[in-house]
Amino acid sequence: MLHLRVAEPMRECEYSQISTRSSTPMETPYKKRTPKRRKWQAFPGRNKFYCNGRIMMARQTGVFYLTLVLILVTSGLFFAFDCPFLSMQITPAIPVIGGVLFVFVLGTLFRTSFSDPGVLPRATPDEAADLERQIDVANGSSSGYRPPPRTREVVINGQTVKLKYCFTCKIFRPPRASHCSLCDNCVERFDHHCPWVGNCVGKRNYRFFYMFILSLSFLTIFIFAFVITHVILRSHRYGFLNTLKDSPASVLEVVVCFFSVWSIVGLSGFHTYLISSNQTTNEDIKGSWSSKRGKGNYNPYSYGNIFTNCCAALCGPLPPSLIDRRGFVQLDTPQSIPPTNGITMYGSTQSQSHMAAATPLLQSEPVILTDEAFLPGRTSLGGPCSGALPLGGHPTPPTSTPNLSCDNDMLPLRNEQSDGLRHHHTDGGHHHFLTPEEAPSPPGMLPCGSPLGHSHTIQGFYNPASQDSLHEDSVRGLVKLSSV
Amino acid sequence: MATEFHNLQELRHSASLANKVFLQRDYSDGTTCRFQTKFPSELESRIERPLFEDTVKRLNTYYAEAEKMGGQSYLEGCLACATAYLIFLCMETRYEKVLKKIGRYIQEQNEKIYAPRGLLITDPIERGMRVIEISIYEDRGSSGSCSGSSSTSGSSAR
Numbered sequence: 074m075l076h077l078r079v080a081e082p083m084r085e086c087e088y089s090q091i092s093t094r095s096s097t098p099m100e101t102p103y104k105k106r107t108p109k110r111r112k113w114q115a116f117p118g119r120n121k122f123y124c125n126g127r128i129m130m131a132r133q134t135g136v137f138y139l140t141l142v143l144i145l146v147t148s149g150l151f152f153a154f155d156c157p158f159l160s161m162q163i164t165p166a167i168p169v170i171g172g173v174l175f176v177f178v179l180g181t182l183f184r185t186s187f188s189d190p191g192v193l194p195r196a197t198p199d200e201a202a203d204l205e206r207q208i209d210v211a212n213g214s215s216s217g218y219r220p221p222p223r224t225r226e227v228v229i230n231g232q233t234v235k236l237k238y239c240f241t242c243k244i245f246r247p248p249r250a251s252h253c254s255l256c257d258n259c260v261e262r263f264d265h266h267c268p269w270v271g272n273c274v275g276k277r278n279y280r281f282f283y284m285f286i287l288s289l290s291f292l293t294i295f296i297f298a299f300v301i302t303h304v305i306l307r308s309h310r311y312g313f314l315n316t317l318k319d320s321p322a323s324v325l326e327v328v329v330c331f332f333s334v335w336s337i338v339g340l341s342g343f344h345t346y347l348i349s350s351n352q353t354t355n356e357d358i359k360g361s362w363s364s365k366r367g368k369g370n371y372n373p374y375s376y377g378n379i380f381t382n383c384c385a386a387l388c389g390p391l392p393p394s395l396i397d398r399r400g401f402v403q404l405d406t407p408q409s410i411p412p413t414n415g416i417t418m419y420g421s422t423q424s425q426s427h428m429a430a431a432t433p434l435l436q437s438e439p440v441i442l443t444d445e446a447f448l449p450g451r452t453s454l455g456g457p458c459s460g461a462l463p464l465g466g467h468p469t470p471p472t473s474t475p476n477l478s479c480d481n482d483m484l485p486l487r488n489e490q491s492d493g494l495r496h497h498h499t500d501g502g503h504h505h506f507l508t509p510e511e512a513p514s515p516p517g518m519l520p521c522g523s524p525l526g527h528s529h530t531i532q533g534f535y536n537p538a539s540q541d542s543l544h545e546d547s548v549r550g551l552v553k554l555s556s557v
Numbered sequence: 558m559a560t561e562f563h564n565l566q567e568l569r570h571s572a573s574l575a576n577k578v579f580l581q582r583d584y585s586d587g588t589t590c591r592f593q594t595k596f597p598s599e600l601e602s603r604i605e606r607p608l609f610e611d612t613v614k615r616l617n618t619y620y621a622e623a624e625k626m627g628g629q630s631y632l633e634g635c636l637a638c639a640t641a642y643l644i645f646l647c648m649e650t651r652y653e654k655v656l657k658k659i660g661r662y663i664q665e666q667n668e669k670i671y672a673p674r675g676l677l678i679t680d681p682i683e684r685g686m687r688v689i690e691i692s693i694y695e696d697r698g699s700s701g702s703c704s705g706s707s708s709t710s711g712s713s714a715r
Contacts, residue, residue: 180641194685203579227584236584244687248584262588374587388634389626390652395685
């Protein structure tokens with residue numbers, strides 16, 4: 074629909090009569106064939122969505138399934154082979170406690186993997202243009218090929234913090250936010266990208282991640298201890314070899330648990346330290362707040378005592394998701410009077426929220442959809458969730474390559490943050506993928522949307538069938554720019 | 558409700574979007590949500606400074622209230638953890654409640670103060686809590702300048 078709403082989407086049809094005053098000939102057919110698209114289908118990041126936008130994960134989910142299989146198989150074998158003996162010989166509380174731990178582990182794992190880690194939505198074209206103008210004013214005329222890196226300094230709690238400009242999302246990143254190159258999103262309070270849970274770990278799911286690894290440590294130690302107990306008790310009665318024959322699964326369980334314990338328990342300890350000092354993995358590895366950097370260097374986000382830090386990280390208020398994945402894409406109309414900067418010739422994709430806030434009301438004119446060259450291309454598994462995650466066989470998003478090429482164009486150099494580049498923090502097998510901070514790019518990269526604006530207008534209205542051609546244009550546009 | 562739409566509807570029909578002003582976030586207090594209270598120069602001829610600053614300060618207090626870490630939020634967090642977060646299927650978090658309050662406040666401010674002056678505030682949640690977007694409307698008949706004609710658009714909207 075062309076019209077902007079003041080209230081919920083359900084009352085859309087009510088308002089269409091009021092707002093359509095100047096009916097252009099193109100409006101009526103447009104009204105009929107507008108497909109209802111949800112925002113997750115137009116999401117510019119490299120994420121996968123399931124259950125009509127309710128579940129959000131990273132692109133590579135293979136390792137997540139491995140985690141799931143390991144947990145399920147080990148626990149399953151424990152309950153099947155060891156628990157009957159243990160519940161009879163020692164106490165039936167053992168399978169009960171094991172069951173509770175198992176359920177808790179799975180619950181926190183799913184919560185970590187499926188929720189939005191705190192993704193920052195990308196700037197609308199108007200915002201981006203406004204920021205560009207501010208930066209140009211601040212820098213003066215561009216001297217030479219490369220302008221100075223776009224940073225802003227802010228003093229937080231007596232410590233100077235640099236806010237970097239994200240060229241992909243076109244925003245100045247809030248403090249502690251970082252851009253995950255695997256998911257192609259800026260994430261608030263970015264900790265790390267965890268392939269084991271198949272998602273980034275950020276502000277909104279850090280507590281679930283911590284509870285997951287903590288409960289998994291307990292579960293692993295629990296299973297390990299009781300399987301050993303089982304084997305010992307049985308060996309006393311029937312002999313060691315007979316025990317191995319009767320319960321072969323125990324060997325597998327012991328092996329898995331033995332190797333997991335070191336990594337998982339170590340990781341839990343590490344994150345306990347991080348929580349108590351209110352740091353992220355990203356900051357700790359870069360040594361942002363370490364005293365080695367300077368005498369006056371301290372963590373400005375810490376509350377001073379361990380208890381408050383822990384409470385803040387684990388029991389603090391949970392902010393809602395900013396990306397509103399299940400909302401409907403609201404197509405906006407362009408401004409009838411071009412603004413002074415002249416860049417925003419195309420309309421911005423207004424997002425419709427469930428809250429009754431007033432959105433700018435514009436004329437009903439032909440709609441031009443812009444996506445700033447990051448056209449949607451995710452696996453849109455529409456329809457209700459089948460109840461189980463599809464295992465493999467996802468069609469590769471068609472825009473994955475152009476996304477990468479655009480990124481490559483925008484990140485030709487890596488400067489001061491190269492030490493944070495792909496740092497494999499191996500803690501006994503658990504890999505933290507840290508994202509490289511985006512380096513500044515040559516000028517001319519930012520308004521990559523402007524040549525596309527023309528091609529978009531020619532295309533006309535948003536039409537899913539023409540998406541591919543729009544995508545072609547955007548790629549062509551980018552290629553043209555990169556040759557500048 | 559009828560009054561609200563009447564004003565905004567009139568705004569829509571008699572005015573067109575001229576410019577947008579963005580109030581950026583103020584990170585001097587850390588990562589908590591605060592917006593800069595600096596009065597933008599484009600609004601100088603449009604709205605009185607105390608009114609504008611009052612709106613922004615009020616929004617900042619609401620956001621601070623949402624993110625406040627006190628006994629109530631800890632209790633909510635622990636209760637949620639104990640019920641495996643299933644409790645949020647029935648009730649909404651304190652943050653969401655405050656966000657709804659903010660939405661209502663912005664709508665009320667738009668109706669009473671901003672729409673009559675040809676301005677419109679967008680709820681920051683729709684912009685990912687990055688900015689407060691203020692749209693400036695011009696009377697349709699006027700030329701594309703930002704300043705001036707504010708009184709005509711304001712009076713026509715009334």
